Amino acid sequence: MARLAFRTKGLTKVYGEGETAVHALRGVDLEIPEGEFVVLLGPSGSGKSTLLNIIGGLDRASDGEAWFQDNELTAMSDRQLTRYRRDHVGFVFQFYNLMPSLTAHENVELVTEVASNPMDPDKALALVGLSERAGHFPSELSGGEQQRVAIARAVAKNPTVLFCDEPTGALDSATGRTVLGVLKDVNEKLGATVMIVTHAAATAAMADRVIHFADGAIRDTVINQTKLSPEEIHW
């Protein structure tokens, strides 16, 4: 069996206190092998984004454990979590979060300058098919192009894991498919573990593993024996 990228035990997240407390995660136990393409599905508020944020080092758990490889994330200091994000994690968000004051190329360089084992920014942009647009600012790019720059930026550090929160949420289906294709390539060519949070259930068809969330807990996990390519997906 492949080495585990992530492992959680009784992972709990509670927002607020007393009667108004919201239980975002209610003791989640999970194991994700390295190199898998994982899709997290579930209605709003089911806890999937919260899980992603905790194992991505953006948020802290209220209780339970979360491990990245042999490192316990839930025991890390702020500084260690920053180090972890810097060296291992790539993020892609629904609203891209590019630096408006940097060109596409510079947005990628922003990450390669600080990462320990980065790839050439030009190569990362080529990977998402944006070599021609490298010198453009975000305001000069379409939504899909901005998201591809965000992906290029995320993969340019050669991340161990790539977290995507609604990466296609703001895109039309054709552009969405292109983006998913890029994510698929990153997973296959770079061997990065990819975890996608999405509302688009159809995306599940291209995943190795599909985790269904409901009410702060995992309802079920499906391992796909046959996967579809992004081009075959419709939503």
Added chain:
Amino acid sequence: MSPLDQKLLRDLWRMKTQALAIALVVATGVMLLVMMSGLVNSLEETRRAYYERYRLADVFAPVVRAPERVLDELAQIDGVSAVEGRISGRALIDVADTDLPVQARAVSLPDFGAPRLNDVYLTSGRLIDRQRTDEILLLKSFAEAHGLAPGDRLSATMHGARRSFLIVGLAQSPEFLYTTAPGELVPDDSRFGVIWMSRSAMEAAYDLDGAFNEALLSVAHPHDLPGVLAAADRLLDEYGALGAYALEDQFSNRFIMEEISGLRASAAAVPPIFLAVAAFLLNIVFSRLLQAERQQIGLIKAFGYTDAEVTWHYFKLILIITASGAALGCLSGLAAGASMVGLYIQYYKFPFLVFEIAPSSFVIAMVASISAAALGGLFALRRIFALSPAVAMRPPAPPDYSQSGRFAGVFRRLLDQPTRIVIRRLVRHPGRVLGAVAGVSAGMALSGGMLTILSGFDESIETSFSVVDRSDMLVSFIEPLSDRTIHSLRRIEGVIDVEPTRSVSVVLRNGVRSHRGGITALAPDAGLYRALDTAGGELLLPEQGIVLTPALADILDIAAGDILTVDVREGRRPLLQLPVTGIAESLLGSPAYMDLAALNRALGEPDRVSGAYLRVDPNFQEDIYTALDAMPAVAGVSVKADARAAFQEIMDEGAGSTRFVMAAIAAIIAFGIVYNTARIAYAESAHDLASLRVLGFTKGEAAFVLLGELGAVVLISLPIGALAGYGLTFAIAEGFSTDLYQIPASFSPAALGQSGLAVIAAAVFSGWMVKRDSDRADLVLALKSRE
């Protein structure tokens, strides 16, 4: 209640801290406006009431000796409504707590009834019994300064004879709100006394039986004044008229008018600064609020509300905050004004104070604060109009940086990405950067200017009492004497150096312009008291002609080379035509200088002196006092250390004292602007900072992007602020300078350096505050919502 109004109340509750801060700034401005204009109004009104109730004269006409019947002729002058003749003379009072006798003025009160003009207000004891020639009333402030009370005895020298008197009462008079010894400029309660005695006792003491030496006139209409002054001078000429002068030239009145106008200037200058700051804050807070509520605004508009309705909705928020601040300010201004009145009674020595706030000041305060706030808010509200509902409900498009530089060549290698972010943010938003630079520079300029002025006050004292006047004391004689007197002063043991001086009271005239004052004549080799040129160097007085200060030349509208008419008001009262031969700097008073020999030549009285500057050995001080006291020719001695202390006190307690308040305000404003600049930078880059942190940048690295911009703004602002501060110094110095003293505007590298350091300190502190917030920011939340 409409849903929009409910939203309004909830918005207000959510932003209660900021709203409170703004309301308090507005309240402070309004409070100061109401309080200060109320106080100025009250002082004016009290002064008027006090003058009126105690019938202060409009014209003072001193003469050598005039018979009683002349009063009837004076009363015949057109426009004169009342006349009073009295006797007034110099005296020296012996008081227990000083070695030297104190100079004083004795003034007569009629034997029967109250004087028609210049009545006194008895504060304790009783009035004089005319049968008793040894009874006196003493000026209350002087009595208090020396611990004297009714029942005490006091000995005084009048007209060369020493006599003992019984103090029967203490009195105040609108004529002597401020007193100063002859030849001195700075008022001081303890160093000049006023004695009131019965007319018959005064006639005996000053050898003026059946005569008066000062006529007081009141004038029915101000426009009669010039005619009355001229007629009185004509009529009294044969009795040795020393020149009639109007109330506006009377020392005490002039001083209090200066004080009131100083307060009025502060009242006009300070509140607008607060209101401008409030407008600035409102602009910032509203810009952020509206940015955050973009989507809601779009939604409200999509429901069919018009631009005007939406704008009015947000404007109401501004209105509530400002109006409550203004209302609070009005109330606290009223309360503060009422409680300050007590202090002002003491300081201005009014027997009563009419506290009166003009209702118009409330209206002005309300209108001014609401318009200032509206202006600040409307700049932010303007953006509402530009938003179409559909655009508003989408997250804003990325700001366009395509016009900013694409770095190439050497820059490509040298600049890392965070530096490029900082540079592009600066270059791409020149308006925002300019605004911030303008704000920070203004804050620094204000602080630097005020700090320079604070040292300017010290410089004014230092120049006046250490550079111009290097003597230890000034001895003045009863009348101009032969310069042999100087030798007798030199023989006193402990006297190191003596320099003669002569001062004559004159009216300087140039065409229609005139100025009542004195000419100070100095020996050519004077070292103890020197005239300075406008650059601060020693000025050698030319062998002929008169040297004026810039202020005096300005009053008389005269320049070097012109001929000045000098109307001498003592001795044989000649009318001289003297060329203006130079301009001399003075920070205290507006003296006119002449060479001693030149003055004596012009007066036709060779080798005369009216006083002497002394440098003495401090070990012999008491012996010297005793020796001077024994010299009949000595009319008075003014010790420089006392004069300096009195000057310092006037500056620290009078209108000059507002300089400390102004300096504090300047510092607060400078800090406020720097802090807000940091806050805006954080608000605008919070999202980018969160993104950087998510990408694995450390807190320090992310903060570089935030603080780099602030640092750049501060660095650009420092030289601009220093320059502007230097320029501002001149305006502030002008504002603080009065008739009595001038505050020099100078280039003070230390003050500008200190204000620069203060701005840097404010920037470091503000940077630390926003960095702390940035460090604590919830990354997830920052990324989820686009704004």
